[in-house]
Amino acid sequence: MVNKNILELEKITKLYPGVKALDNVTLSFRRGEVHALVGENGAGKSTLIKTISGAIEPTAGTIAVEGKHFESLTPTLSRENGIAVVYQEFTLVPVLSAAENIFLGEFIRKGLICDRKAMNARAAQLFKMLKIELDPNVKVEDLTTGYQQIVEIAKAVAKDAKILIMDEPSAPLTTNEVEAMFNIVDTLKERGVTVIYISHRLEEIFRLADRVSVLRDGTYITTKNIEDTTKDELISYMVGRTLKETYPERNNSTDEVILEVKNLSGNGVENISFDLKKGEILGFGGLVGAGRTELAALLFGNARITGGEIILKGKKVDPRLPEEAIASGISLVPEDRKNQGLILDMTVKENLTAASMKRLSNKGFVNAKAEKEFTNQYVSSLNIKTPSIDQKVKNLSGGNQQKVVLGKWMGTDPDVMIFDEPTRGIDVGAKQEIYKLMVDITKSGKSIIMISSDMEELLGMSDRMVILSKGRLSGILEKEECTQEKVLKYAAEGKDDGTIES
Amino acid sequence: MMEQLKAKKTGKKLGEYGIFLVLIAMFILFSFIAPNFFDINNIFNVARQVCTLGICAVGMTIVLITGGIDLSLGFQISLANVVCAWLMVNGGLNPILAVVITILMTTGIGILNGIIIVKSHVAPLIVTLAMLNILNGLSFMVSKGLPIFGFDKSFSVPGQGSIAGIPISLLIMIAIFIVGAIILKKTYFGRYFYAIGSNEEAAKLSGINTGKLKIFAYGLCAFLTSIGALLMLSRTNSGLSSNGDGFEFNVITACVLGGVSASGGKGTIFGALVGVLIVGFLENGLLLMNVNEYTQLVIQGIMMLAAVVYDTLSREKNERIKKIKAINVNNQV
Numbered sequence: 018m019v020n021k022n023i024l025e026l027e028k029i030t031k032l033y034p035g036v037k038a039l040d041n042v043t044l045s046f047r048r049g050e051v052h053a054l055v056g057e058n059g060a061g062k063s064t065l066i067k068t069i070s071g072a073i074e075p076t077a078g079t080i081a082v083e084g085k086h087f088e089s090l091t092p093t094l095s096r097e098n099g100i101a102v103v104y105q106e107f108t109l110v111p112v113l114s115a116a117e118n119i120f121l122g123e124f125i126r127k128g129l130i131c132d133r134k135a136m137n138a139r140a141a142q143l144f145k146m147l148k149i150e151l152d153p154n155v156k157v158e159d160l161t162t163g164y165q166q167i168v169e170i171a172k173a174v175a176k177d178a179k180i181l182i183m184d185e186p187s188a189p190l191t192t193n194e195v196e197a198m199f200n201i202v203d204t205l206k207e208r209g210v211t212v213i214y215i216s217h218r219l220e221e222i223f224r225l226a227d228r229v230s231v232l233r234d235g236t237y238i239t240t241k242n243i244e245d246t247t248k249d250e251l252i253s254y255m256v257g258r259t260l261k262e263t264y265p266e267r268n269n270s271t272d273e274v275i276l277e278v279k280n281l282s283g284n285g286v287e288n289i290s291f292d293l294k295k296g297e298i299l300g301f302g303g304l305v306g307a308g309r310t311e312l313a314a315l316l317f318g319n320a321r322i323t324g325g326e327i328i329l330k331g332k333k334v335d336p337r338l339p340e341e342a343i344a345s346g347i348s349l350v351p352e353d354r355k356n357q358g359l360i361l362d363m364t365v366k367e368n369l370t371a372a373s374m375k376r377l378s379n380k381g382f383v384n385a386k387a388e389k390e391f392t393n394q395y396v397s398s399l400n401i402k403t404p405s406i407d408q409k410v411k412n413l414s415g416g417n418q419q420k421v422v423l424g425k426w427m428g429t430d431p432d433v434m435i436f437d438e439p440t441r442g443i444d445v446g447a448k449q450e451i452y453k454l455m456v457d458i459t460k461s462g463k464s465i466i467m468i469s470s471d472m473e474e475l476l477g478m479s480d481r482m483v484i485l486s487k488g489r490l491s492g493i494l495e496k497e498e499c500t501q502e503k504v505l506k507y508a509a510e511g512k513d514d515g516t517i518e519s
Numbered sequence: 520m521m522e523q524l525k526a527k528k529t530g531k532k533l534g535e536y537g538i539f540l541v542l543i544a545m546f547i548l549f550s551f552i553a554p555n556f557f558d559i560n561n562i563f564n565v566a567r568q569v570c571t572l573g574i575c576a577v578g579m580t581i582v583l584i585t586g587g588i589d590l591s592l593g594f595q596i597s598l599a600n601v602v603c604a605w606l607m608v609n610g611g612l613n614p615i616l617a618v619v620i621t622i623l624m625t626t627g628i629g630i631l632n633g634i635i636i637v638k639s640h641v642a643p644l645i646v647t648l649a650m651l652n653i654l655n656g657l658s659f660m661v662s663k664g665l666p667i668f669g670f671d672k673s674f675s676v677p678g679q680g681s682i683a684g685i686p687i688s689l690l691i692m693i694a695i696f697i698v699g700a701i702i703l704k705k706t707y708f709g710r711y712f713y714a715i716g717s718n719e720e721a722a723k724l725s726g727i728n729t730g731k732l733k734i735f736a737y738g739l740c741a742f743l744t745s746i747g748a749l750l751m752l753s754r755t756n757s758g759l760s761s762n763g764d765g766f767e768f769n770v771i772t773a774c775v776l777g778g779v780s781a782s783g784g785k786g787t788i789f790g791a792l793v794g795v796l797i798v799g800f801l802e803n804g805l806l807l808m809n810v811n812e813y814t815q816l817v818i819q820g821i822m823m824l825a826a827v828v829y830d831t832l833s834r835e836k837n838e839r840i841k842k843i844k845a846i847n848v849n850n851q852v
Contacts, residue, residue, distance in 0.1 A: 319724065343726040351724055360718040362784055371714060371725040374707035381706045425725065 022081075023048040023211050024069070024100075024180055029078035031064050031235075038064040039075070042237045044230055046180070049209045051202060053222040053243075056232035057255055057444035062215055065232065066182055069213075070102045071095035083179075099179035103169050103186055111158035116140035118157055119172045143171050146208070147201050161306065163194030170201055174210065181205060182213045187221055188442060191304040191470060192505065199225055217444065219248045220473070231255055256446050264477035265452055269296035269459040276433050276464065280325035284311045286488045288325070293433065293466060296459045300479025301468040302504045308488035309468045310352060313435045316466075317349040318342035330432065343372060348426035352437035352468070354415070358422040361411035365403050366392040368410045368421050373428045395424035399454065416447020423454060434458060435466045440474060452478060472501055484508055538778060538790065542797050549804035556807055563686055567678070567754060569799030570692040571596070573792065574747035575770045576777075577699035578740030580791040583774055584703070585736045586716040586783025587643040589632060592744050592770060594654035596763025599625045599748035601658045604667035604758025607674070614674045622745045628654070629741020633734030651767075658760040667758040678753025688750045695743060700788040712736060716783030772823040773798045780830055797822075 024046040031039040039061045046052050056062050067073040069080065071090035080087045082098040090098070109118045116136045117124070125135045140153035149167055157165055166186060173181055183202075187195045202212055202225055216222060222229055223243060231238040231254040238254050276293040286308040293299050301309045314320040316327060318336025327334050329345055336342035339349070351357035359368055369392050370377055377388045392406045399420045403413055410421055419439070426434055436455070440448045455465055455478065469475045475482065482494040484507035492507035550557035575592060582589050599621050606617035632650055636643050680687045703709035714722040715729050723729045752758055771781075777794025779786025798819070805815050 317724075338728060339724050340726045340728050349724065356718065357720055357724050360714050360721050362717045363714065367710065367714070371710075371722070371727070374710060378707045381708065383705060383707050383710065429726075 021047050023083055025081040026065075026068070027079045027081070029065070029068055029075045029080070031061075031068065031073065032076040037235050039068070040235045042078075042232070042235075044237055044240070046211050046213060047228075048211060049206060050227040051206055051212045051214055051225050053214045053216065053226035053229040054232065055216070055219070055222065055229060055251060055255060057446060060232040060255070061235040062232055063184070064235070066102065066184060066213070066215070069095065069100060069180075069182065071100075096176065099177060100182070101173035101176065101178035101180070102182040102184070103166070103173050104184055107165055107169050109157045109165060109168060109172075112156060114154050114156055115151060115160070115168045115171075116153035118168055119143065119153075119175050121172070123176075139175075140171070143175055146204070147171060147174075148204050149197075149201065161194070162189050163191065163197060166190065166194075166198060167201065170198075174205065178210060180211045180213065182215075184215045185217065185442070186214070187216060187218060191306075192472060193304065193509070195221070217442070218471070219251060222251075223248065233257055252445055255444075263449075264474075265456045267298075267456045267459065269456070270480045271295045271297075275330060277328040278316070278325070279328070281312070281315060281322065281327065282324035283322045284315050284320035286312045286315065286485070289485070289490050290325075291483050291490070291493060293464050294480075295464055296462055297480045298455065298459055298465045298467055298478055300475045300482040300499075301466060301485065302472075302475050302482055303485040303491075303508045307485040307508065309485055310437055311488070312485070313349060313437055313466070313468060316342065316347055316433075316435060318347075319349075343429055343431070346430075346432035347435070348372070348429055348431040348433070349435045350419075350422050350426060350437060350439060352441065354418055354422060354442075355411075359410050359418060362409060364407045365396065365401065365410050365413070365421055366406040369395055369406075369424050369428065372425050391428060395428060399424050399427075400450065414444075414447070416443045416450065419443055419447070419451060420454075423451070427458065431463065433464050433466065435468070437468045438470065439467060440469075440471065472504065475504065476501060538776060538797070539793050542793050542800070545797060545804070546800060549800065549807075553804045553807040556804055561803070561807075563689070565799050565803045566689040566692075567686050568803070569795055570686075570688040571747035571751045572766075572769055572773060572799060573692040573795045574695050574750070575740075575744050575766070576773045576791045576795050577695050577788060578743035579767075579770045579774050580699070580777075580779050580786055580788060581703070581712060581736050582643075582740045583771075583779050583781060584712045584716045584783060584786050585733055586719065587636065587733065587736065588647065588771070588781070589629070589737060589740055590644065590647040590767050591628070591632065591650035591654055592647075592740070593763040593766035593768070594651050594658060595625050595628055595741055595744045596748040596751065596766050597658040597760050598628075598654045598661070598763075599745050600752045600758045600762045601662040601667060601760050602758075603749060603752055604670070605661055607670050608667050608758075614671050618749055621749060622742065625745035625748065626738055626742040629744070630734055630738040632741070633737030636737070637730040637733050655760075655764075662758060662760040664760060668756055670756060675753050675756055678750050678755075688754065691746070691750065695746070696788055696792055703788055708732065708735075713784055716780075716785070718784075768823075769798055769819070772819060772826070775823060775830065776826045778830070781827060 022045040026042060026044045029039050029042045030037065042065065054062050054065070064073065068075050069090070071092040071094055074089040080090060082100070085098070087094070110121065113121070119140050120136050125132045125139065137153040144151050144153065151164060151167065157168060160168065186198060190198060202214070205212060214222070214225060226243050228240055228242055229246065229251065230240040231251060233255060271294055273295040274292045275295045278292070279290050281289045289312055303309050311320065315322055318338050318341050322335065329347065334345045336345060336347070355361060360371065366388065370388050373391065374383070377384055377391060395401070396403065396406060401420045401424065402417050410418060413421065439455070440451050443451065459465055467478060476499055479499060480496055482499050482504065483490065484492045484494065484504060486508055494503060555561055579589065579592065602624060603617050603621040606612045606620060607614055628650070632647055635641065636646050677687050677691070682690065703712065711722065711727050711732050714725070714727060715732060719729055748763065751762060773794035774786065774791050775781055775794070776797055777786070777790035777792065779791055801818070802815060805818065
C-alpha cells in the first residue's frame with residue numbers, strides 16, 4: 018500500500034530547561050494537502066516547524082519523511098528531503114534581481130561567469146508554473162511586499178520542494194496580495210506539493226486548508242477536516258475554552274469634534290482632510306502603501322508637513338517632533354512593535370515609563386517610588402502577564418508586549434491615540450483584550466484613529482472609516498455604509514482593477 | 520521556574536563582576552612580580568596618572584551607551600593642552616581665564632561633533648575620525664611641534680598637589696565618577712541615553728529628543744575630556760601636541776574592558792572604573808618590569824580585542840538563553 022502520508026511526526030517532545038515546548042506530539046501530513054496549523058502564541062507551532070526544517074533537534078520522537086525515519090533533521094537534511102520554508106521575515110537580497118534571489122547560492126554558471134540568461138529563463142518558467150506574471154530581471158527592492166513574497170515562495174519551491182511550510186505568510190500583505198498568494202498555494206497543491214500553513218487569521222484557513230491541526234501549550238489537541246469544523250470551534254480548541262472572536266459593544270462616539278485635519282500634505286500623502294470626534298474609533302482602511310502609516314507619521318510629528326493644518330481641540334498644532342505631538346496630546350502605537358514600539362532590551366518598567374519620564378522625575382532625578390507605582394498600576398489594570406516589572410520586555414509574548422506599548426501611551430493621557438495595526442501577530446485571546454482596552458479608552462473620552470489591514474477588525478471596531486488610496490483620500494464611510502465591498506472599492510479606487518501591481 | 524530565573528540572574532551578576540576579579544588577580548600578580556608595585560607612593564602615582572584616563576572614560580562611557588563613539592578625544596586633549604599652555608605662556612593670560620577658555624573651546628568641539636553626527640546622519644566613527652585629523656593638525660599649528668612650558672607655579676597644584684596625603688586629581692576623578700554614576704543611574708537623562716543606544720527609533724517615537732541628547736552626550740564627553748586634559752597639563756607642566764596622541768584608544772579599551780558595549784545601550788560607570796584601573800595598573804606594572812613601550816601596545820591591543828570578543832560572544836550566548844526563557848514565560852503565564 019502506498020503511504021498517503023508524506024510527513025509523519027511521532028511522539029515529538031522538545032524540552033527546554035524547565036519547560037516542555039512540545040509534549041509528545043504525533044501528527045501526520047498527507048501528500049498534496051494544505052494542512053493548517055493553528056494555536057495561540059507559545060502553543061508550540063514555531064518549535065514544531067523548526068523541528069521539521071531541522072533548525073532544532075527534538076528531545077525525543079521520530080520524524081518520517083516519505084517513509085524514511087529520522088531522529089532529528091538538520092537544515093541541509095531537511096532540504097535534501099524536499100522540505101522548504103517561507104519565513105515571516107523575508108530572506109531576500111534587495112539589490113539582486115528576482116531570478117538571482119531564487120538561485121542564490123546555486124547560481125547557474127558558465128565557468129566563473131553567472132549565466133543570467135539561463136537563470137532568467139528558469140525563473141520565468143517557474144513563474145509560469147506558479148501562474149504569476151513577473152519579470153525575473155527586476156530588482157527585488159523595486160517589488161511590492163506581495164511580489165517579494167512571491168519571489169520568496171518561488172525560491173522555496175525552485176529546489177523541488179515537496180513540502181512547503183508557510184509561517185504567517187499573509188501578515189505583511191494587503192487583501193489583494195493575499196488573494197494572489199492564495200492562488201499560488203492552490204497551484205502548488207494541484208502540483209502535488211504539501212503545504213503546511215500557519216496563520217492567526219482563521220478565515221484564511223477556511224479558504225485554503227483541507228485539514229487543520231490545533232496545538233495548545235505544546236500539546237497536540239486535534240486535527241479536523243476543514244468542512245467538519247467552524248471558526249468558533251477552532252478558537253475554543255486553541256484557547257481551551259469557548260471564546261468568540263467578537264467585537265465589544267460600544268457607544269462612546271459623540272458629536273464633539275476633537276481633531277480636524279485640513280488638506281494635510283507631506284511624506285507621500287496629499288491633501289487629506291477628515292475630522293475625528295470625541296470618543297470615536299475612526300478606522301483607516303486602504304492597501305499597504307496607501308499612505309496610512311505615512312499620514313500617522315505626519316500627525317505624530319515624525320515627518321515633515323508640507324501643507325495643510327492640524328487642529329486639535331480648536332488649537333492649531335504643528336508637531337515637528339514626536340516629543341511635541343505627545344505634549345499636545347497625540348500618541349502613536351506604531352505598527353512595528355519590536356522596532357518602533359518597544360526597546361526590547363529594556364525592562365517592562367523602563368518601557369512603560371519611557372514616554373512619561375519627565376512627569377515621574379523631580380529636577381531631573383527619577384522618582385523611583387512614583388515610577389514603580391505607575392508601572393504596577395498599568396501592569397495590573399492592563400493585565401500584563403510578566404514575572405516581574407524588571408523583566409526584559411523581549412521575553413514577553415506578543416500580546417503582552419503590545420499591552421506594554423498601550424500602557425506607555427495611556428500613561429501620557431493623550432486626547433488622540435493612533436493605533437497602527439494594533440493586533441498584528443497577536444493571538445486570539447490577547448486580541449480580545451486589546452479590543453476591550455480600546456473601547457475602554459474611548460469610554461474615558463479619548464479618541465482613536467485605527468489603521469488596520471485586517472478587514473474584519475476594521476469593520477468590527479470602526480465607528481466611521483476613512484479610506485485612502487495612493488496617498489490620497491478616496492472616501493469617508495459612515496457607520497452604516499461600512500461594508501467589505503465598499504472598503505475594497507474605495508481602497509482600490511484610482512487603479513484599473515483590484516490586482517497588485519509590480 | 521522562578522528558581523531557575525534567579526539562578527540565571529546571579530550567573531549574570533558574576534559575569535558583570537568577573538572583570539573586577541581580573542583586576543584583583545592582576546593586582547596581586549604584579550605585587551609579587553613587579554618591583555616596588557605594592558607601595559603606597561607607586562599606587563598614588565598610578566592614581567595621578569589614571570585620573571585623566573578615568574575622567575575621559577566617564578564621558579566616553581556615556582557616548583558609547585548612546586551608541587556613538589568619539590575618536591577625536593585624544594587630540595581634544597592635545598589641543599586643550601597646547602591652547603591652554605599657549606594662552607598662559609605666549610598670551611600671558613591668567614591661568615583661571617586660560618582654563619575657562621580651554622574648557623569652553625573643547626566642549627564646543629564636542630558639541631560640533633554631536634551636531635554634525637545628528638544633522639548629517641554620518642556614522643560617528645567617520646565624523647570623529649575626520650575631527651581627529653583636524654584637531655591633530657590644529658594642535659601642531661598652535662605649538663609648532665614644540666613643547667610649551669613655564670607656567671605659573673599655582674597651575675601645577677591640581678595635578679601634583681595633595682590634600683591630607685591624597686592626590687587632588689584623584690579626588691577630582693572620584694567626584695566625576697560619582698556624578699557620572701548619578702547621571703546614568705538616577706536621572707531620566709541617564710535612562711534616555713540607554714534607550715537611545717538600545718533602539719533609537721523607538722526612543723524617538725517615545726517622545727525622547729534623541730538629537731538634542733546625543734549632542735549633549737558628545738558635549739559632556741568633551742567637557743570632561745577638557746578637565747582630564749587640564750589635569751594632565753598640570754601634572755606634566757608642558758603643553759605638547761603629542762600629549763593626547765592615541766589616548767582615545769586607552770579610553771575605549773578601558774570602557775570596553777569594563778563591560779561598556781561598543782554597540783550601545785549597555786554599560787555602567789562602575790564597570791568603566793574597573794576598566795580604567797586595569798589599564799592603569801597594567802601600564803604601571805609592565806613599566807616597573809621594564810617591559811618596553813611597544814610590547815605594552817601589543818598587550819593592550821590583545822586585551823581590548825579579548826574584551827570586545829568576549830562582549831559579543833556573551834551577548835550571543837545570552838540571546839540563546841533569553842529565547843529559552845521567553846518560551847518558558849510564554850508557556851507559564
